[in-house]
Amino acid sequence: MTAHSPAAPIKLPENLRGVAPAPLRATQPKVVALGGGHGLYGSLSALRHVTTDLTAVVTVADDGGSSGRLRQDFNVVPPGDLRMALSALCDDTDWGRTWRDVLQHRFNSETSESSQQLDEHALGNLLIVTLWQLLGDTVAGLDWVGALLNARGRVLPMSCTPLVIEGEARTVSETGEVQLRKIVGQANLARAKNIENVRITPDQAEATPQAVQSILDADWVILGPGSWYTSVLPHLLLPGIRNALLQTKAKIIVVMNLELSGKETAGLSAAEHLRILQKYVPEFRLNAVIADSDGMGSPAELEEVAHSLGGSVTWAQVRHGLEKNVHDPLKLGAAYEEVFRLHS
Known part of the structure; x- marks a missing residue:
């Protein structure tokens, strides 16, 4: 991802790394x-x-919706699934639930005359990308959001490199000939049938x-x-x-x-x-x-x-x-x- 140097180093306090409430049981x-x-x-x-x-x-590998737009515009890993995982782990208090709802809030313009640049963006996606630009560190940015939610655990991307998933859809022609059609992108592959040869x-x-x-x-x-x-x-x-x-x-x-x-x-x-x-x-x-x-x-x-x-x-x-x-x-x-x- 493209890093932006902050005005001053921002580090997550040690006591907030992977923060979690009191254990549910002894072990x-x-x-x-x-x-x-x-x-x-x-x-x-x-x-x-x-x-x-x-x-x-x-x-x-998500390339659709708000995540796909932010990925393309800022060369970052798609934040949407990361945001959802963080929301699932929010602290079960008014504080945690409120910030979960803030993260999940999605903008919708009420007038067709607006530029609609924020339409369908989840605020949490924008917050995550903001932290990535300030910190220049994908994992640290997610840790900061987890600290905000007082999350019950930690959220990590499988890779800090935006991935593309592709495969082939198998079809049979009217003459009985089997054909394979290449499909690129998670959003497209998710709508396909008879998928083969999936790769990233x-x-x-x-x-x-x-x-x-x-x-x-x-x-x-x-x-x-x-x-x-x-x-x-x-x-x-x-x-x-x-x-x-x-x-x-x-x-x-x-x-x-x-x-x-x-x-x-x-x-x-x-x-x-x-x-x-x-x-x-x-x-x-x-x-x-x-x-x-x-x-x-x-x-x-x-x-x-x-x-x-x-x-x-x-x-x-x-x-x-x-x-x-x-x-x-x-x-x-x-x-x-x-x-x-x-x-x-």
Whole structure:
């Protein structure tokens, strides 16, 4: 990212680095959650009920909306998913909730005569980019926002280099000929079907050192839920993060989506979602899969694939009562605690 020298050095006070409220219990599992967007937000909203030793590692390939505009205009990693993760970890007080709402506030012009330059920008995205320009340090800027929220954990980008995700969409012509169409950009790939050959560029981008270390130091690593090709898989495509996942002694949990009919993975069962991870990283191993008992396809097939990856499936009712395709934070948190107990 482009650094701007501040008038005077700005350093986050030591007592505010990774600040967290009093522990929920005597011993805290050290948990790292990987993902992006609404899926990671849901996972963090659940995990904050389980531990305060929590780190989010966030994808940085978003190129749509407010994040895409700021990324293009200022040559920074897209701030939107980072903002959402920070909001999920806000302190559960009037202070924390108020600043969460400030971060999430999105501008909408009330007149068509305005320049509309702020339209659809989230204030939190602008605040994050401001801190990046003042500090010239991506991680420090996020730590400052976390301190403002009194966040229950830390948020890190998977890389401090803006990444591009691309792939190919498979189509069949009227004559039966299979054709592959190249698709570039997360926003475009998220709307595609029958995706193959997903990759990120630059393919040798450096992973954020603090993110790599957090994975190596963790007791548990959570992958998913989220858009499978654009939020979950990218962590296995970036060499530094992939190597950390293969080397860590942490136990790995994969959380299945509740909605399996999204465009990215339309028609694929939960077992086939796991096979995607296995296809791109054959050495990948896991300890547990959390899946809702409804809408996952064949339970036996999912259990078989999980077993081939070294793990088992924990079936749990984790759907929100009013929004069937949204994880309930308390139910998912209880499922995490059950897995921690079973695999400790």
